Amino acid sequence: MNKKNIERIATERIEILIDNALNEINRDEKLSQTYAKLALKIGMRVRVRMPYSIRQLFCRKCKQFIVPGVNSRVRIGRTRVKCIRITCMKCNHVYRKIIAV
Numbered sequence: 001m002n003k004k005n006i007e008r009i010a011t012e013r014i015e016i017l018i019d020n021a022l023n024e025i026n027r028d029e030k031l032s033q034t035y036a037k038l039a040l041k042i043g044m045r046v047r048v049r050m051p052y053s054i055r056q057l058f059c060r061k062c063k064q065f066i067v068p069g070v071n072s073r074v075r076i077g078r079t080r081v082k083c084i085r086i087t088c089m090k091c092n093h094v095y096r097k098i099i100a101v
């Protein structure tokens with residue numbers, strides 16, 4: 001198998017795992033975390049760049065799978081610079097993402 005193929009398959013698997021993780025988060029958080037961790041593992045091993053929509057589901061500090069409204073909080077900042085604040089409810093780490101105006 002060449003690198004392109006491996007990357008394609010890895011990305012597919014990651015997407016499936018993240019889908020499963022999102023489906024399970026309200027039912028079985030432990031299982032959900034397991035799926036998410038597996039996805040992260042594949043991503044690291046194959047070194048594929050995860051799309052932002054997936055990357056934002058992982059806390060940058062504790063690397064846990066965090067879903068807005070479930071175990072992370074998303075707030076819009078009140079400063080002049082438009083940004084959203086994402087709070088990880090696992091480790092209380094807050095990070096900001098600046099939204100382009």
Ligand SMILES: [Zn+2]
Binds near residue numbers: 062088089092
């Ligand atoms: Zn965290």
